[in-house]
Amino acid sequence: MKSTLNxxxxxxxxxxxxxxxxxxxxNNAEGxxxxxxxxxxxxxxxxxxxxxxxxxxxxxxxxxxSGIDAISKxxxxxxxxxxxMLTVHEESQLVFSAxxxxxxxxxxxxxxxxxxxxxxxxxxEGGAPMSPSIARQVIASxxxxxxxxxxxxxxxxxxxxxxxxxNKQIAEDLFVSTNTIKAHIKNIYKKLHVNSRAExxxxxxxxxxx
Amino acid sequence: MKSTLNxxxxxxxxxxxxxxxxxxxxNNAEGxxxxxxxxxxxxxxxxxxxxxxxxxxxxxxxxxxSGIDAISKxxxxxxxxxxxMLTVHEESQLVFSAxxxxxxxxxxxxxxxxxxxxxxxxxxEGGAPMSPSIARQVIASxxxxxxxxxxxxxxxxxxxxxxxxxNKQIAEDLFVSTNTIKAHIKNIYKKLHVNSRAExxxxxxxxxxx
DNA sequence: AACGACATTACCCATTTGGGTGATTTACAT
DNA sequence: ATGTAAATCACCCAAATGGGTAATGTCGTT
Numbered sequence: 001m002k003s004t005l006n007x008x009x010x011x012x013x014x015x016x017x018x019x020x021x022x023x024x025x026x027n028n029a030e031g032x033x034x035x036x037x038x039x040x041x042x043x044x045x046x047x048x049x050x051x052x053x054x055x056x057x058x059x060x061x062x063x064x065x066s067g068i069d070a071i072s073k074x075x076x077x078x079x080x081x082x083x084x085m086l087t088v089h090e091e092s093q094l095v096f097s098a099x100x101x102x103x104x105x106x107x108x109x110x111x112x113x114x115x116x117x118x119x120x121x122x123x124x125e126g127g128a129p130m131s132p133s134i135a136r137q138v139i140a141s142x143x144x145x146x147x148x149x150x151x152x153x154x155x156x157x158x159x160x161x162x163x164x165x166x167n168k169q170i171a172e173d174l175f176v177s178t179n180t181i182k183a184h185i186k187n188i189y190k191k192l193h194v195n196s197r198a199e200x201x202x203x204x205x206x207x208x209x210x
Numbered sequence: 211m212k213s214t215l216n217x218x219x220x221x222x223x224x225x226x227x228x229x230x231x232x233x234x235x236x237n238n239a240e241g242x243x244x245x246x247x248x249x250x251x252x253x254x255x256x257x258x259x260x261x262x263x264x265x266x267x268x269x270x271x272x273x274x275x276s277g278i279d280a281i282s283k284x285x286x287x288x289x290x291x292x293x294x295m296l297t298v299h300e301e302s303q304l305v306f307s308a309x310x311x312x313x314x315x316x317x318x319x320x321x322x323x324x325x326x327x328x329x330x331x332x333x334x335e336g337g338a339p340m341s342p343s344i345a346r347q348v349i350a351s352x353x354x355x356x357x358x359x360x361x362x363x364x365x366x367x368x369x370x371x372x373x374x375x376x377n378k379q380i381a382e383d384l385f386v387s388t389n390t391i392k393a394h395i396k397n398i399y400k401k402l403h404v405n406s407r408a409e410x411x412x413x414x415x416x417x418x419x420x
Numbered sequence: 421a422a423c424g425a426c427a428t429t430a431c432c433c434a435t436t437t438g439g440g441t442g443a444t445t446t447a448c449a450t
Numbered sequence: 451a452t453g454t455a456a457a458t459c460a461c462c463c464a465a466a467t468g469g470g471t472a473a474t475g476t477c478g479t480t
Contacts, residue, residue, distance in 0.1 A: 099352040128345035132337025138348060139338040142309040151456060164409025166436070179459050186439075187456090195438070196466095198407035199374025205415045361426060376466065389429050396469075397426090405468070406436095 005031030007124045010053035012038045012070070013086070014062050018109070022057070022086075025113045032120065039063075041070035048077060055123050058103070060087040060094060068094060071101035082123045086116075092137055099138070105129040144208040149191045155209070157184045162201045162210050215241030217334050220263035222248045222280070223296075224272050228319070232267070232296075235323045242330065249273075251280035258287060265333050268313070270297040270304060278304065281311035292333045296326075302347055309348070315339040354418040359401045365419070367394045372411045372420050 009026055011034060013019040019037055026032045036051035038044040042064050044056075056074065060067035071083055084105035085098045095106055107119050108131040119129030130138060150158065153174075160170045167185070171178040185197075194200045204210050219236055221244060223229040229247055236242045246261035248254040251272050258266075266284065270277035281293055294315035295308045305316055317329050318341040329339030340348060360368065363384075370380045377395070381388040395407075404410045414420050 096352065099349055100354065102353055104346070104349055122342050122345075125342060126346060127342025128349040130345065130349075132332050132335060135332075135338035135340065135345075136314070136336060138352075139309055139314055139340075142306065142348075143312055144310065153457065161408050162412040164404055164406040164412070166406070168436090176457085177459055179461085180457070182438085183458075185437090189438080194374055196374040196376070196407070197437080198371050198411045201408045202372040202374065202411050202415065205412065363427065378466085386427085387429055389431085390427070392468085393428075395467090399468080407467080 005121075005124075007032050007055060007120060008035045008051070008053045009033065009055050009057060009120065010036040010038070010044070010048065010051050011057045011086075012041060012044045012062065012067070013057070013059045014039050015059075022116075025116065026120075029117050032117065041065035041067065041073070044070065045073055045077065048074065048081075053081070055082045055084055055120050057086045057120075058083055060085065060089050060098075068097050068101060071098060071103055075102045084119065084123055084129065090131075090133055090137075092141075095134055095137055096141070106134045107131050108134065141208070144210075148209055150188060150209075154184055154188050154191070157181060158188055158200065158204055159210055161185070161188075161197050162205070215331075215334075217242050217265060217330060218245045218261070218263045219243065219265050219267060219330065220246040220248070220254070220258065220261050221267045221296075222251060222254045222272065222277070223267070223269045224249050225269075232326075235326065236330075239327050242327065251275035251277065251283070254280065255283055255287065258284065258291075263291070265292045265294055265330050267296045267330075268293055270295060270299050270308075278307050278311060281308060281313055285312045294329065294333055294339065300341075300343055300347075302351075305344055305347055306351070316344045317341050318344065351418075358419055360398060360419075364394055364398050364401075367391060368398055368410065368414055369420055371395070371398075371407050372414070 009032060011019060011022055013022065023034050023037060026034050035053055036047070038047065041062050058067045058070060062070070065073070067085065067087065074081060074083060083103045084107060085103050086107050086109055088109045090108060098106055105119060105123055105128050107116060107129060111131060122129040148155065156174065157170060160173065165173070167178045167181045171181045174181070188200055189195055192200055192203050194203055219242060221229060221232055223232065233244045233247060236244050245263055246257070248257065252274050254266075268277045268280060272280070275283070277295065277297065284291055284293060293313045294317060295313050296317050296319055298319045300318060308316055315329060315333055315338050317326060317339060321341060325341075332339040358365065366384065367380060370383065375383070377388045377391045381391045384391070398410055399405055402410055402413050404413055411420075
C-alpha cells in the first residue's frame with residue numbers, strides 16, 4: 001500500500017540549512033518526493049505553476065511577503081493547493097490568521113520528523129494536521145469565554161439583540177416592560193464599552209459569548 | 211520513559227461490547243489504565259468523584275442524558291476534567307456542540323486502536339486529538355465563506371456596521387453622502403433578509419464574512 | 421443596443437434608539 | 451447592617467434608523 005503513495009511536496013523556506021534537512025527527510029521517506037523548493041514567497045508565486053505539489057510546506061518568517069500573506073496569494077493561483085504552515089511560531093494570532101487565510105494544517109518546526117511525515121500523509125488523505133499545542137488553541141477558541149461581565153438577564157437580552165429583535169419584542173418575550181429592556185441594554189453598553197446594538201453584538205460574538 | 215506514564219481513564223459507553231473492547235485495549239496498553247466505566251451519563255455524573263481520571267472518553271448516543279449535554283454537567287463537577295468524545299458521529303453540528311461545551315478532543319470510533327492510544331496520550335500532554343475528518347471540519351470553520359452575495363462596497367459598509375459606526379461616520383469614512391450609506395444598508399438588508407444593523411452583523415459574523 | 425448590477429444622491433416620515441436621571445425591591449456578601 | 455449588584459419600571463428628548471420612492475451615471479454582459 002505504502003509504496004503506491006507518492007506525495008509531491010514543495011517547500012518555501014528561506015533558511016538553507018533547514019530546507020536541506022527537510023528535503024533530505026522527505027526524499028528519503030517512502031512515498032514522498034520534494035518537487036520544488038523556494039527561498040521566498042515571491043519565488044514560489046512565480047514558479048509554483050511549473051511544479052504540481054499535493055502539499056506545500058510554508059514558513060512564516062520569509063524575506064519580503066510573509067508566509068501568512070502568501071497563503072491567500074498562493075490559493076488564488078492554485079485554489080486546490082493544500083498549504084501546511086511549518087514554523088516556530090505558536091502565537092494564536094498567527095495560527096488563526098493562517099487558518100483564516102486558507103492553510104489546512106499548522107505544524108511546529110523541530111518536532112520529530114515522524115510527525116512531519118504523518119502530517120503530510122494526513123493532508124494527502126483529506127485531514128488537517130496540527131501540532132498538539134496548536135490543536136489545543138484551536139479547540140479552545142470554540143469554548144465560549146466564561147468571564148462574562150454580564151448578568152444572566154443581560155445575556156438573555158444580548159442574545160435577543162443578536163437576532164435583531166427590537167426592544168418592544170424583547171420586552172414581550174421576557175414579560176417585562178420596554179423600559180426595563182432599555183435599562184438592561186444601557187447596562188450592557190456600559191459594561192462592554194459600546195454604544196449601539198450592532199457593536200454590542202459584534203463584540204460579544206468576537207468574544208464567543210453568543 | 212513510557213513506563214513512567216500512567217494515564218487513568220474513565221469511559222462512558224452504553225454498548226457493553228464496545229466498552230469491553232475499549233477496556234481491554236486500554237488496560238493491555240503500557241501506561242494506560244481504566245479506572246472506571248459507566249453505561250450512562252447519569253451514572254458517570256453520580257460516581258465520577260470516586261475515580262480520578264486524567265481523561266474521560268464519552269460516547270454521544272447514550273440512554274437519558276446525551277453525551278453532548280453531559281459534557282457541561284461533567285465539567286461543572288470537575289472543571290479540570292479532560293473529555294474526549296468517542297463516537298461514530300461526524301456531523302458538524304455535533305462536533306461543534308461538543309467542542310463548544312468543553313470537550314478537548316473528538317475521535318471517531320472504530321479507527322485503529324493505535325490512534326486511540328495516541329489520542330489519549332496527546333490529551334495527557336496538553337494536546338487536542340481529533341480524527342482527520344474532524345480536524346478538517348474544524349479548520350474549515352475558520353475559513354470565511356466566500357460566496358458573498360454582497361458587493362465590495364456593501365462589504366465595506368457591513369464592516370463599519372460591525373464596529374458600531376453610524377451612518378454619518380461611515381459616510382465620512384468612505385467620502386460619500388449619508389444617503390448613499392443608507393442606500394447601501396438597505397441593499398444589505400434586502401440581500402441578507404434582515405432589518406436591523408445588529409441582525410446584519412450577527413448574520414455576517416456567523417457566516418464568517420467579517 | 422439593451423439589460424441588470426452597482427454606486428451614488430435626494431426627500432419624506434414614522435418608529436426606534438441612545439443617553440440622562442431617578443426610584444423601588446430583592447438578594448447576597450462584608 | 452450596610453452596601454453592592456441585579457432586576458424592575460418611568461419620563462424626557464435629541465438623534466439615528468428603517469422603509470418607501472425616485473433619479474442619474476457607470477460598467478460589464480448578453
